[in-house]
Amino acid sequence: MAYNILIVDDSSIIRAVVIKTLELTGVPVNKIFQAENGKVGLEVLHNNWIDLAFVDINMPVMGGVAMIEEMFKDDLLHTVPVVVVSTEGSKTRINELIEKGIKGYLRKPFQPEALRDIIDQSLGVQKDEE
Numbered sequence: 001m002a003y004n005i006l007i008v009d010d011s012s013i014i015r016a017v018v019i020k021t022l023e024l025t026g027v028p029v030n031k032i033f034q035a036e037n038g039k040v041g042l043e044v045l046h047n048n049w050i051d052l053a054f055v056d057i058n059m060p061v062m063g064g065v066a067m068i069e070e071m072f073k074d075d076l077l078h079t080v081p082v083v084v085v086s087t088e089g090s091k092t093r094i095n096e097l098i099e100k101g102i103k104g105y106l107r108k109p110f111q112p113e114a115l116r117d118i119i120d121q122s123l124g125v126q127k128d129e130e
């Protein structure tokens, strides 16, 4: 199975780094979608099948917390696994999001191995199935 992955970050450089790192992990990717803020991210989610979403916290127009709250209110979108990728250091903020249901948190900058692990964990991939 190849995955459709959404990357929501206001920095095109960070989006490019996540895409490059995804390639390095060898995770099978069907299509990568990008969005520069939470509002655009929600539009992509409403219009496409997404298997996993990487979401930044600090973005203009709509930040990651608001976007994730909208997702969790939605009958369909609340099932999409979300990994927060942020420099946000607030443990309280991250714990609140984990309680709400995000699958994981990756602190920027990150190593390919950390991304791979969090993808496996989020998608429920068994190591011995690979």
Ligand SMILES: [Mg+2]
Residues within 6 Å of the ligand: 009, 010, 011, 056, 057, 058, 059
């Ligand atoms: Mg940002």
